[in-house]
Amino acid sequence: MATSDPVYLRVVEDIRRQINDGSLPPGSPIPSRAQLTRKYQVGETAARHALRVLAGEGLIIGRVGSGHYVRERPDLAPLHRWRxxxxxxxxxxxxxxxxxxxxxxxxxxxxxxxxxxxxxxxxxxxxxxxxxxxxxxxxxxxxxxxxxxxxxxxxxxxxxxxxxxxxxxxxxxxxxxxxxxxxxxxxxxxxxxxxxxxxxxxxxxxxxxxxxxxxxxxxxxxxxxxxxxxxxxxxxxx
Amino acid sequence: MATSDPVYLRVVEDIRRQINDGSLPPGSPIPSRAQLTRKYQVGETAARHALRVLAGEGLIIGRVGSGHYVRERPDLAPLHRWRxxxxxxxxxxxxxxxxxxxxxxxxxxxxxxxxxxxxxxxxxxxxxxxxxxxxxxxxxxxxxxxxxxxxxxxxxxxxxxxxxxxxxxxxxxxxxxxxxxxxxxxxxxxxxxxxxxxxxxxxxxxxxxxxxxxxxxxxxxxxxxxxxxxxxxxxxxx
DNA sequence: CGAGGACTGCTGGAGCCCCAACTTTGCAGT
DNA sequence: ACTGCAAAGTTGGGGCTCCAGCAGTCCTCG
The missing domain is CATH 3.40.1410 (Chorismate lyase)
Known part of the structure; x- marks a missing residue:
């Protein structure tokens, strides 16, 4: 039963899935903190943490005053190379x-x-x-x-x-x-x-x-x- | 005046400096959330965010129930390579x-x-x-x-x-x-x-x-x- | 003396709230 | 018709609090 793992992960995984399967195409807006709390019935802390995790993965990008959006090239975000x-x-x-x-x-x-x-x-x-x-x-x-x-x-x-x-x-x-x-x-x-x-x-x-x-x-x-x-x-x- | 940037950064930078200049050698414990709030006169949120940032950079590592400690090889933490x-x-x-x-x-x-x-x-x-x-x-x-x-x-x-x-x-x-x-x-x-x-x-x-x-x-x-x-x-x- | 349990401190998850700064939108007035 | 401004929505920083689970430590009881 995966019921006891962090709630923010539920949000992360659901959004990630939607991005991966194309339901949320590049450029489309991610629900705001307030919307996420309502949609997933979680607190603001969890909603925000989920957004931060996804942004950290490079899947989405946050724009102050506007919202979070699906990145154009989400797939390559975690690439690093020695320089x-x-x-x-x-x-x-x-x-x-x-x-x-x-x-x-x-x-x-x-x-x-x-x-x-x-x-x-x-x-x-x-x-x-x-x-x-x-x-x-x-x-x-x-x-x-x-x-x-x-x-x-x-x-x-x-x-x-x-x-x-x-x-x-x-x-x-x-x-x-x-x-x-x-x-x-x-x-x-x-x-x-x-x-x-x-x-x-x-x-x-x-x-x-x-x-x-x-x-x-x-x-x-x-x-x-x-x-x-x-x-x-x-x-x-x- | 660098007074207006985020307070958690003050904490991050001070700890990072201590790690870099050797005041906090590898393995030594980082003050706990409670101690940081007192030491730097910041809220718990800022203290915790600072620890998370440092952990994300690979400089320190958090052990549940124990505390945060300076990593053995902090310098190489952000190395990534395509695989x-x-x-x-x-x-x-x-x-x-x-x-x-x-x-x-x-x-x-x-x-x-x-x-x-x-x-x-x-x-x-x-x-x-x-x-x-x-x-x-x-x-x-x-x-x-x-x-x-x-x-x-x-x-x-x-x-x-x-x-x-x-x-x-x-x-x-x-x-x-x-x-x-x-x-x-x-x-x-x-x-x-x-x-x-x-x-x-x-x-x-x-x-x-x-x-x-x-x-x-x-x-x-x-x-x-x-x-x-x-x-x-x-x-x-x- | 030694084993086990209680207690304390710490992290990580989570909730709620407030605010500054910024974007977007839509409306009012020229 | 167009400009400018105010209001509403959103992010990111920050504060406070509570709790579960884990790690030591210390103390008690057999």
Whole structure:
């Protein structure tokens, strides 16, 4: 008898089922907290927790003042991948603990944004970006190659710098925290803001292209959501 | 003035800082909800939300009836990686939407557990496991190779089967949900249950070794935590 | 002395409420 | 016909409380 497990799970599972079987197609609204409490006869706490869980899974997205909606590409929400900037330091520590020799280096150069990067980073096409090449090696063998593009002054080469970058972002009027989540972008990338199905006020900070110990690059963008969280958007051109 | 951002963040940031700078070494207890409300002069809701956020980040772990504790390897908590079983289906859909031809196949064979797998899956050394080889191809080129070991009867070859597997798990008295999280395992793997710093009652379901479009394998274990969530544990032998 | 039970503290689930900030809608007035 | 504004609905932050189940600890009783 599955009667004694958390009630919020009943709500989560029912909504998830509806999303999966198509009863709730992408873009359609999820009942509000108040409606859920009535519909499922649960308290507000359970309704809200259910919405938070589904949002955490990337199946739905909440828009303040409007409601929760089914994500365009729910299926790819939990995809994560190791990236130079986020994980090189801990990964290196891990390798070193195994007696491996870990090295990495990079060199940066200025470059013009151009149409594609301009759109993704939301800067002017003629804006100058910092283009950085990274090489990450274990026992001399390259494990990861990455090329990153960032607005001038925002380049960060490791996790610590990335943290101090947060401070710099504050100075530029962008408020961020450090919780990390991920979303899949549509690869052909239609056009405007809600392509990535993100709330208003989003800032893209960083676009990175990584070769991870192989021959297939992964493209990554960092998206800073003011006052909310840190997101990574992935696309994998094959 | 950072006075107006959420109070729970103040708690989160302070504890995170203490963990990062070593004031709270691995294993040490985090103040309880009641203590946090007093210490930071916040409500219980904020205290609890802070603990949930930190637990979600993998920095701390909550043990029912005992308390929250600093994780052994906090740094690697947010590592995720694409795996055959979790993401092949959506990834395939993505590739197909780009006009790519996607194929995969596998073949299974029985095998004896042996000491290492027996410990990880918590079965007898002489137990028979299902060993499965997967090949995942995009336009004929192999993108991912994986070898998975599972207790007999639990093999799943795609996301849908994996869901029905949940049902089968129920039949075996294991209660699980589908939220996914990840933890890094210690690679040398000392010995017993709390190696992975997981609560009691944990079941390991699946051990997988993946070559992801490259030459470096990733080892993955699925850990089923009854009534709680689904975890993946990673180690990356280089 | 040793085993078992009571007690305390903790987590996680759940309910209810209030509020600020934001979106949407629809109406009133020009 | 159009503009602007107010009202209603919704999210996210926060507060308070209660309870079940679990883990220690301590104390009592055999």
């Amino acid at each position: 130079f900037l986020d994980h090189s330091t801990p990964f290196a520590a891990d390798l070193q603990s195994q007696g491996r020799r870990v090295t990495w280096d990079w060199h940066s150069e200025p470059t013009e944004a151009g149409p594609d990067l301009a759109r993704r980073l939301r800067v002017d096409q003629s804006a100058t970006l910092t283009k950085t090449h990274y090489v990450f090696r274990g026992d001399g063998r390259p494990l990861q190659l990455a090329t990153a593009y960032e607005p001038l002054g925002f380049a960060a080469h490791n996790v610590e710098e990335r943290r101090s970058l947060v401070t710099r972002m504050y100075a530029h009027g962008v408020k961020i925290t450090e919780v990390v989540e991920s979303v899949q972008s549509r690869v052909p990338d239609p056009s405007e803001s809600d392509v990535l199905d993100l709330p208003a006020g989003v800032h893209v900070l960083h676009v990175e292209r990584t070769h991870w110990a192989g021959d297939r690059p992964v493209e990554t963008s960092d998206i800073i959501i003011p006052g909310d969280r840190f997101r990574m958007v992935y696309s994998m051109p094959v | 055959f079983l979790d993401h092949s289906t959506p990834f395939a859909a993505d590739l197909q939407s780009q006009g790519r031809r996607v194929t995969w196949d596998w073949h299974s064979e029985p095998t004896e557990a042996g000491p290492d797998l027996a410990r990880r899956l918590r079965v007898d050394q002489s137990a028979t496991l299902t060993k499965t080889h997967y090949v995942f191809r995009g336009d004929g080129r192999p993108l991912q190779l994986a070898t998975a070991y599972e207790p007999l009867g639990f093999a799943a070859h795609n996301v849908e089967e994996r869901r029905s597997l949940v049902t089968r798990m129920y039949a075996h008295g294991v209660k699980i949900t589908e939220v996914v999280e990840s933890v890094q395992s210690r690679v040398p793997d000392p010995s017993e249950s709390d190696v992975l710093d997981l609560p009691a009652g944990v079941h390991v379901l699946h051990v997988e070794r993946t070559h992801w479009a490259g030459d470096r394998p990733v080892e993955t274990s699925d850990i089923i935590i009854p009534g709680d969530r689904f975890r993946m544990v990673y180690s990356m032998p280089v």
